[in-house]
Amino acid sequence: MLFRSDAAPAADLAALLEAQRDLWTGLLDVTTEVDAAAAAAAAEDAGALDALDTLVTECLSNAVRHGRATAVSIRVGVAGPASGTVGGSRRLALEVADDGVGGQGEPGLGTAIFDSLSVAWTREARADGGLRVRLEVPAAARRG
DSSP: OOOOTTSOOOSSHHHHHHHHHHHHTTTOEEEEEEOHHHHHHHHTOHHHHHHHHHHHHHHHHHHHHTTOOSEEEEEEEEEEEOTTOSSOOEEEEEEEEEOSOOOOOOOOHHHHHHHHHOSEEEEEEOTTSSEEEEEEEEEOOOOO
16 A cells, blocks of 8 residues: 555545546556545545545555556445445445456455445456456435
């Protein structure tokens, strides 16, 4: 995992993804797609935004280190209410797909990060090569 302790925290989801894209320039071609509802939900929950930042960093780091990927697409949307929650809590759905060599690998630090910051996650080989990771991050209920 890369640590960016000197970087200012992103103000919103678009800024977070732009900073990630800039960080990986020259190593990865990073494309992003963000649903407007996800951007709004992340803007209301700094903890969810921080979790997304850490998860995206880990996914991109793994794509390069383990998958030898050259291109990654990142999509963020809203998954719906988290099971067992009260008050309409939502989940942000993060999907990171790469063009690397795929593979599942042994559980390690990344697995621990995914387990601690998401309420659910999956990792699967893509039919056209590479790997797809899907994670769901809790976001605060809409205010007002």
